[in-house]
Amino acid sequence: MPRTVIHWFRRDLRLTDNTALHHATQAAEQVVPVYILSDWKQRHGWTGPNRQQFLCGNLESLAKNLEALGSRLIIRCGRADAELERLIRETQAQAVYFNRDYDPYGRAMEKRVQELCTRLGIECHSYQDSVLHEPDAVLTGAGLPYRVYTPYSKNWLSLPKTAPHGRPRTLGPAAPATVTSLPLPTLEHWQLPPCTAQIPAPGERAARERLKHFISSGILHRYGQERNLPAGQTTSMLSPDLRYGLLSIREIYQRCQEALVDESGKPQPAAAQASIQTYIKELAWREFYMAILWHFPQVFEQEFSPDWVGLPWPGTDADFQRWATGSTGFPIVDAGMRQLLKTGLMHNRLRMITAMFLTKDLHCDWRLGEAFFMQHLVDGENASNNGGWQWSAGTGADAAPYFRIQNPWLQSARFDPEGVYIKQWVPELKDVPAPLLHEPPSRPGLPLAKGYPIPMVDHHTERDRCLAIFAKHKEER
Ligand code: FAD
Numbered sequence: 001m002p003r004t005v006i007h008w009f010r011r012d013l014r015l016t017d018n019t020a021l022h023h024a025t026q027a028a029e030q031v032v033p034v035y036i037l038s039d040w041k042q043r044h045g046w047t048g049p050n051r052q053q054f055l056c057g058n059l060e061s062l063a064k065n066l067e068a069l070g071s072r073l074i075i076r077c078g079r080a081d082a083e084l085e086r087l088i089r090e091t092q093a094q095a096v097y098f099n100r101d102y103d104p105y106g107r108a109m110e111k112r113v114q115e116l117c118t119r120l121g122i123e124c125h126s127y128q129d130s131v132l133h134e135p136d137a138v139l140t141g142a143g144l145p146y147r148v149y150t151p152y153s154k155n156w157l158s159l160p161k162t163a164p165h166g167r168p169r170t171l172g173p174a175a176p177a178t179v180t181s182l183p184l185p186t187l188e189h190w191q192l193p194p195c196t197a198q199i200p201a202p203g204e205r206a207a208r209e210r211l212k213h214f215i216s217s218g219i220l221h222r223y224g225q226e227r228n229l230p231a232g233q234t235t236s237m238l239s240p241d242l243r244y245g246l247l248s249i250r251e252i253y254q255r256c257q258e259a260l261v262d263e264s265g266k267p268q269p270a271a272a273q274a275s276i277q278t279y280i281k282e283l284a285w286r287e288f289y290m291a292i293l294w295h296f297p298q299v300f301e302q303e304f305s306p307d308w309v310g311l312p313w314p315g316t317d318a319d320f321q322r323w324a325t326g327s328t329g330f331p332i333v334d335a336g337m338r339q340l341l342k343t344g345l346m347h348n349r350l351r352m353i354t355a356m357f358l359t360k361d362l363h364c365d366w367r368l369g370e371a372f373f374m375q376h377l378v379d380g381e382n383a384s385n386n387g388g389w390q391w392s393a394g395t396g397a398d399a400a401p402y403f404r405i406q407n408p409w410l411q412s413a414r415f416d417p418e419g420v421y422i423k424q425w426v427p428e429l430k431d432v433p434a435p436l437l438h439e440p441p442s443r444p445g446l447p448l449a450k451g452y453p454i455p456m457v458d459h460h461t462e463r464d465r466c467l468a469i470f471a472k473h474k475e476e477r
Pocket residue numbers: 227235236237238239240242243282283284285286287289346347348349351352355373377379380381382384385386387388389392
């Protein structure tokens with residue numbers, strides 16, 4: 001009897017170098033691909049139209065790519081273990097294949113699926129795929145998780161990396177018509193309003209184009225010098241692709257290694273090589289935060305550092321709203337927030353500036369900002385987002401110490417000296433000479449430009465207030 005197995009697509013919406021799919025196609029004559037939509041009832045408010053629209057586009061593209069191989073993507077909705085059980089019975093599948101997810105929700109569901117397979121007496125195969133090294137593979141000499149990035153990254157960098165697999169040529173025949181599928185989802189499925197942001201093009205092919213552009217245009221080779229400058233493209237812009245697994249991390253790593261030499265095989269100049277190493281270290285940040293969430297899942301609810309659990313956040317709703325709508329009167333902060341609202345993405349430097357401004361200048365709870373980012377970011381990812389927010393708030397693993405508070409005016413002058421980025425996202429300021437964008441208005445009460453608000457707070461006053469809140473909490477503990 002021909003062997004039928006199921007490949008459960010999750011955060012791996014691609015055919016090329018998909019570890020579980022690769023093994024499934026090696027092991028069976030027929031692979032039934034399925035994606036299970038969640039109904040989000042329990043986690044309302046943790047996503048929004050931008051990311052879900054990107055997901056819809058990715059599923060559409062995946063379905064087409066599978067069709068081109070003579071297969072058919074089955075879409076189901078509900079709890080993954082219950083839906084998989086139905087599908088196993090309908091297809092008589094003898095095994096379930098999937099790639100592992102390190103998020104506590106994904107992990108809990110994997111456990112249920114394992115139990116289901118045991119109960120039904122079929123095989124369950126799970127694989128490492130979305131990371132170069134799993135959380136339990138990068139531990140201290142004493143076998144403990146790292147709490148600080150630098151030693152983690154040294155260990156991570158020193159470990160051997162796996163080479164990519166290819167792309168399967170066939171998944172065998174499509175599942176028969178008796179195996180039903182829901183239509184491809186639209187935003188209505190989650191009762192979300194339309195997506196109005198200009199989000200990246202979805203699908204595996206678009207992601208490959210982005211990777212190619214990043215490397216061939218030299219952005220990778222200049223990354224070390226330019227990555228902190230938010231104007232123009234200075235970074236890879238691959239985070240949404242990594243979020244949904246449109247690209248494999250092994251392939252990105254391999255392309256980086258290949259880029260260390262030029263087309264004739266000559267080593268790249270030292271600065272370009274250093275840039276590539278810097279980029280690879282950023283990939284390690286992603287896995288560091290995944291490992292933190294894996295080992296310390298309580299970071300979802302509370303401060304990673306025990307010193308700051310229960311720290312008060314007296315910021316008001318009105319202040320939060322001004323931050324969220326990009327109308328704080330701090331040009332660099334507003335530019336970042338408006339980039340997020342208009343594109344579903346924000347440059348990393350701006351994520352740090354806006355997050356620190358919300359927590360240290362407006363004293364709003366980092367969890368509010370974390371949720372707001374998850375509602376708007378196309379690349380919204382629990383581990384990196386939580387890690388980034390806790391870092392900025394001064395409460396996290398490897399956090400900036402609480403007393404190191406970035407001055408948004410200085411950040412602006414340093415990383416956007418000509419105001420190119422600010423003027424792109426805050427058009428009211430297009431005629432304001434650059435130096436004036438980086439300092440509070442010289443005549444208090446007078447806006448920088450018509451229709452643009454005056455700065456909502458004085459940075460130095462709020463900095464002192466923030467230090468006092470932290471110090472008082474420390475004293476009272
Ligand atoms: P590049 O500079 O090209 O970096 C390459 C890749 O390395 C990224 O795609 C990403 O996968 C990884 N990476 C880079 N920096 C970090 C970092 N600090 N932490 C973790 N991974 C990193 N990243 C997300 O993917 N999803 C999020 O929800 C997210 N939320 C964030 C929230 C805050 C407050 C902060 C400060 C950072 C957050 N980041 C998040 C990390 C970082 O800002 C983005 O990964 C980066 O801006 C994506 O752009 P890029 O792909 O061009 O990055």
